[in-house]
Structures are given as C-alpha cells and as structure tokens.
Amino acid sequence: MSLDFSINFAGKEKNKLDSNTLYDILIIGGGPAGLNAALYSKRKGHNIGIITKNVGGQVIDTSVVENYLGYSSISGENLMKQFESHVKELDLPILEGPSVKRLRLADDSQTKEIVLDDDSVYKAKSVIIATGSKPKKLGVPGEDQFAGNGVAYCAICDGPLFTGLDVVVAGGGNSAIEAAIDLAKIANTVTVVHRSQLRADKILVDRINQLDNVEIKLNTQILKVLGDKSVNSINVLDKSTNEEYTIETRGVFVEIGYLPTNEPFKNTVKLNDKEEIIVDKYGETNVKGIFAAGDTTDTPYKQIIISAADGAKCALSANEYLNIL
Amino acid sequence: MSFLNDEVKGQLKGIFEKMNNEVTLALFTKEGPCETCPETQSYLEEVVSTTDKLSLKLYDLNTDKELAEKYEVSHVPSIVVLDKDKEYRGIKFVGIPAGHEINSLVNTLLSVSGSGSPLSKELEERVAKVDKPVNIKVFVTLSCPHCPGAVEKAHLLALENPNISAEMVEAQTFAALSDQFNVSSVPKIVINDEFEFVGNQPLEVFMDTIEKA
Known part of the structure; x- marks a missing residue:
C-alpha cells in the first residue's frame, strides 16, 4: 500500500483574521x-x-x-x-x-x-x-444525471473505484492525458475522447502512446452519457467520418478545462x-x-x-x- | 512495515498535545480472513504510540459480540472512537483511516477529546432539534483530498447529538457496500441508507439532507 500521509494541520487559528481591522x-x-x-x-x-x-x-x-x-x-x-x-x-x-x-x-x-x-x-x-x-462540464445529456454515478471530475479521488473496469477520459489537454495515464494503472482500459487534436505536452503524449490499454479517439465529440443506475456507455460522433457510435464504459472522467x-x-x-x-x-x-x-x-x-x-x-x-x- | 515516518510521527505528537482529554480507540477485527485487519492494527498502534492521551483496545467481532452490537459494528476492521468516559458517541471508521484519511482521524480525535472548534449558534440549534435516529455514512478513497473534510463534518454532527451516528467507510475495502450504495464518486454521503449527496459540502447541506430524511 503506497499512501501519502501528509497532514494538513499547520497551526490553525493561531493567527485570526479580525473584522475590526x-x-x-x-x-x-x-x-x-x-x-x-x-x-x-x-x-x-x-x-x-x-x-x-x-x-x-x-x-x-x-x-x-x-x-x-x-x-x-x-x-x-x-x-x-x-x-x-x-x-x-x-x-x-x-x-x-x-x-x-x-x-x-x-x-x-x-x-x-x-x-x-x-x-x-x-x-x-x-x-x-x-x-x-x-x-468545466461537458454540457451533454446524461452528464448531470450520472454525476457521481459514473461521471467524475476528480481522477485521483474516484479512480480507485474503477479498478479493473473500462473508463473514458474526456479531453485532450495536460490534465486529461495525465488523468488517463494515472487511470491506465488501475482501470482495465482507458479511452481518451477528444473533439479536436491533443493539446497536451509532447512529453505526456509520448508517455501515453506507450501504454497498451489506452486508446485515443480524436476529432470525436461526446453526444450523450447513457446508463441505468450508473453509466454504461457514451454516444459519440466521429467528426471526420460523421459517424455516430457507442463506447461501452463504466466511468467518464471529465477533464476538459x-x-x-x-x-x-x-x-x-x-x-x-x-x-x-x-x-x-x-x-x-x-x-x-x-x-x-x-x-x-x-x-x-x-x-x-x-x-x-x-x-x-x-x-x-x-x-x-x-x-x- | 512502518506506516508513519519520523516526520509524520513528530507532527502527530505536536497535534495530539492539543487534546483536552483522553480518547480510546476500540478496534474490531476477527479471526479468519480479513485482509486489512493486521495493517489497521499496526497503523493504529503507531498512531497511539505518539501520545499517552490515546489508548487502543482490541476486540473480536465474534467473541465480543455484545460490545459489537452496542457500538453497532458489523464490518471489520472497524474503529470505534470512545470519549474520556469510554462512552460511545456514535463515531466510527469502517476500514483503515490511512492516506488522506489520517486527517479525519486526527481531527475527529481532537473533537472527541473536547478540543474541536464549536459550531455556529444557528447550526447548533438545528442539530439539537434532530430527534430521530440518523446514520451518516461517508464513503471515501484514501487518495481523495476532499474526503477527510466530509468525514470530519459527519463526526462533528454525531458528537453534537446522540441521535446521530456517523461512519467513514473506505470504499475499496468494502466494495460490496459501495456497490449497494452505488458509490462511484467520493466523498459520497448516505443518510439513513437512503438520502445521498456527493462532495465535501457545507454542514448546512448535511443538515438539509438530514431534515429531509
């Protein structure tokens, strides 16, 4: 078990803000x-x-x-x-x-x-x-409905709950690629879905390209988050072919800025x-x-x-x- | 294996000096398979060793059945926090409060020892009005920086009103429980196994949900 035991307790209340000053x-x-x-x-x-x-x-x-x-x-x-x-x-x-x-x-x-x-x-x-x-939110149908039930905004917090499952990361900047690299260590597969080209630093892109359980879908827009009690898939649009299809996933990590x-x-x-x-x-x-x-x-x-x-x-x-x- | 390095032990020493009273940790484990029981015990032994204001009592879920019932313990490992009179105040950690949760452990211990910060008048009155049993479960992962805040708030409410009990639940170890409550974002707060919200929300949101329950 590798755990970070950092304590957030640095002399609280020692020096109080004063409303009369x-x-x-x-x-x-x-x-x-x-x-x-x-x-x-x-x-x-x-x-x-x-x-x-x-x-x-x-x-x-x-x-x-x-x-x-x-x-x-x-x-x-x-x-x-x-x-x-x-x-x-x-x-x-x-x-x-x-x-x-x-x-x-x-x-x-x-x-x-x-x-x-x-x-x-x-x-x-x-x-x-x-x-x-x-x-920032995706702003697509299903996002709010499944927020906390498969749609997540903090990869380090919620990642451990998706151990061995298939997940999607939405976004193409540094935060998205970093989240995908982290998730790839615990999830079964990670699919990065981004509506245009990757904006992340080359050093991160090189790193993610070496991972064999990560797939990257560019020029692809998320249209809808689907599920019953929790997320089971997303609908996406491949903008280069104008084709709509479904990606099965248990988690959608939103990292779009x-x-x-x-x-x-x-x-x-x-x-x-x-x-x-x-x-x-x-x-x-x-x-x-x-x-x-x-x-x-x-x-x-x-x-x-x-x-x-x-x-x-x-x-x-x-x-x-x-x-x- | 040692959980805490000298730096963290030194920090704990300093923090625990602020404890006003003694606090007892009652750890329930059991004979037979319990993967995280031994590490929870060694972890607590290390924490307790940093101050003489803390003591650790070891119990077995099966052989100490009556006590387990009194403290409403049904999973192992569970840590029950007892005040200076060794009274149960409705406060538990289900699973190991390690990683980020060391913060909720420390702050809850301070609160139970009587050195926490008081609630605002308005909130105090709202909490005092709760007159039916309320159980708060706070699901966490050990890598979540926002989770300890939610755990501390739940424990604070339990401390304020004997009708309220509150427990941290480490979501990965208790996967079945997490599945039952459909936990996929943390902190997830479940009240009376029915009403829920996600995130380290203000105490007012806890109270809104409790009053609805």
Whole structure:
C-alpha cells in the first residue's frame, strides 16, 4: 500500500483574521496565485490576510506536477504544501473554510468590504481576487444525471473505484492525458475522447502512446452519457467520418478545462465573455485597488507558475497603489 | 512495515498535545480472513504510540459480540472512537483511516477529546432539534483530498447529538457496500441508507439532507 500521509494541520487559528481591522491588503483565494500574492505583500511590510475556502486550490487534485521550475516531479498536493509552509513562516492570518458572498465598496468608495456567507464583513484598502476556477462540464445529456454515478471530475479521488473496469477520459489537454495515464494503472482500459487534436505536452503524449490499454479517439465529440443506475456507455460522433457510435464504459472522467470562479465579484468588477475578470498588465481590475490573479482572470494560459507569477504582480501593484493612497 | 515516518510521527505528537482529554480507540477485527485487519492494527498502534492521551483496545467481532452490537459494528476492521468516559458517541471508521484519511482521524480525535472548534449558534440549534435516529455514512478513497473534510463534518454532527451516528467507510475495502450504495464518486454521503449527496459540502447541506430524511 503506497499512501501519502501528509497532514494538513499547520497551526490553525493561531493567527485570526479580525473584522475590526482595516487591512492594507486582503487576498481571496489560497491557491498558487493567492499564496504568492501573500508572500510578496507581506514582505513589503503590509498588514494582510487571506480568506480562502481551502489552502492549496485545485492543484491538490493534480497527481503529478512536472512543469514547475525547480521540481522535476512532485505531487500537486506536496507542491502546495511547500507553498503553504513558505507563506506560513511569515505568520499571517488565514481564514480557511468560509465562502465569500460579495465584495463591495464602502460608503467612502475606497474601502473594500468582503462579505462572507455568514454575513461577517472584513475590510481592506486593497483586495486581490485569486479564486481560481472549477472543472468545466461537458454540457451533454446524461452528464448531470450520472454525476457521481459514473461521471467524475476528480481522477485521483474516484479512480480507485474503477479498478479493473473500462473508463473514458474526456479531453485532450495536460490534465486529461495525465488523468488517463494515472487511470491506465488501475482501470482495465482507458479511452481518451477528444473533439479536436491533443493539446497536451509532447512529453505526456509520448508517455501515453506507450501504454497498451489506452486508446485515443480524436476529432470525436461526446453526444450523450447513457446508463441505468450508473453509466454504461457514451454516444459519440466521429467528426471526420460523421459517424455516430457507442463506447461501452463504466466511468467518464471529465477533464476538459476549467471555468473561472468569480460569481461573488461579477457585480463589482468587469468580466469578459468567458466570465474571466478583466485585468490590465498590472493585474488591476476596472476598480482602483481591486486586483485579480491567476485562473479567475483573462490571463492566457492557465498554469501553476503563471498563476503564482500573477499573484506576485498583483501584490507589487497593490503595494504601489497603497503608497500613493 | 512502518506506516508513519519520523516526520509524520513528530507532527502527530505536536497535534495530539492539543487534546483536552483522553480518547480510546476500540478496534474490531476477527479471526479468519480479513485482509486489512493486521495493517489497521499496526497503523493504529503507531498512531497511539505518539501520545499517552490515546489508548487502543482490541476486540473480536465474534467473541465480543455484545460490545459489537452496542457500538453497532458489523464490518471489520472497524474503529470505534470512545470519549474520556469510554462512552460511545456514535463515531466510527469502517476500514483503515490511512492516506488522506489520517486527517479525519486526527481531527475527529481532537473533537472527541473536547478540543474541536464549536459550531455556529444557528447550526447548533438545528442539530439539537434532530430527534430521530440518523446514520451518516461517508464513503471515501484514501487518495481523495476532499474526503477527510466530509468525514470530519459527519463526526462533528454525531458528537453534537446522540441521535446521530456517523461512519467513514473506505470504499475499496468494502466494495460490496459501495456497490449497494452505488458509490462511484467520493466523498459520497448516505443518510439513513437512503438520502445521498456527493462532495465535501457545507454542514448546512448535511443538515438539509438530514431534515429531509
């Protein structure tokens, strides 16, 4: 049994976020963007805090990260632990658990107020939104009906439940190919179905091509997820021949990218048509003193290292904003 | 084989210092085939060895039948968590809480020892109103980062109200049970063997489902 015994218990509640303090910078989100923003702003000497649903963000669902400089191969979870322990050395308040309901400007139209789902309010002169994204859905009939009954969005969580079975991975990017490589170790067969050509890194494609229980169907669109109590097949369309056929499968792992999570902010800052927060080259939104970093923004290329860099940029921009305030 | 390296043991030592009271783990195994019983026992022995606030009691499902009935144990291995007065508080782990589940084990032990964080007033009142037996099963895999959160919440509810019992179920070891409840995504929460939802949802969602049941 190979198990990762990493304990998520780093001095919770030692340093509490205070609703009576006007913080210099409050950061919403605890993924790579939020944590790096915290690192940079704290080092500038600002009074800051983090509000996040969970420290680590979506990276903890990634089994292996091989493209973060300095780590040739590390689990997503351990990479985030490194980030987290680095940030926690700086002794700053992290409020973990609650969701943000809304971000609003106070009556002075300068102070930013973050309202949580329990209606508590935290105040800051400047805010960095780093709330990341959530898995995108296929949007086909049967997907919602069988979500949790064969349709899955976390390969490392649910993979073990498909030991010895036939599964499908939907998608053609790095996440999809990584999930397929992982699943191939435990499933009987893995069929990767993607509507166009693979976008994954060549190094991953080379690796998956060596596996003999993986089949890749390109230019193929999933039309429908079928089953009774749980999934038993999918209907697909081969776009090059215009032929429809059925693939028998017990599991459909959806890995087709991510949608930004910024619902609580959409009335405060401008979004583009992909629902990403629009930021300028300094990471600032259309509202002075509100910055946004990482996957929730219109930054091209959603990558861990790009999110982390975005966080740094926002922290430095917030620093300048505070200096002239 | 050792489950925990020195680093993790050191972490556990530090965390268990926060325990307010002693807690007992009652492990039920049985004679005969039980693939994961020996490893669960060695794992718990290692965990317990990191603090004198924890003790481990070993029982056999068949020979300690009365106790098994009292604690509602029907599968092995099962771990029953007993408070400082050795009272059953409706809290169990069915299968080994290893891998990611070490987090739910640790946090549940802290809660049972009386050093957990309290519920909000509003939730406390909702939980207190539950006046019929409620059983919560939380199906997990050991590689699931979101699962311990759901297990901790279920255990917290059990601790709050004697009408509620809550158990983690390790889905791979108990494949038949997982099949019965059609588990293919985790964490999957099943209430009174009938009402279910998937994911580490807020406590409010647990309560909504419990009130429906």
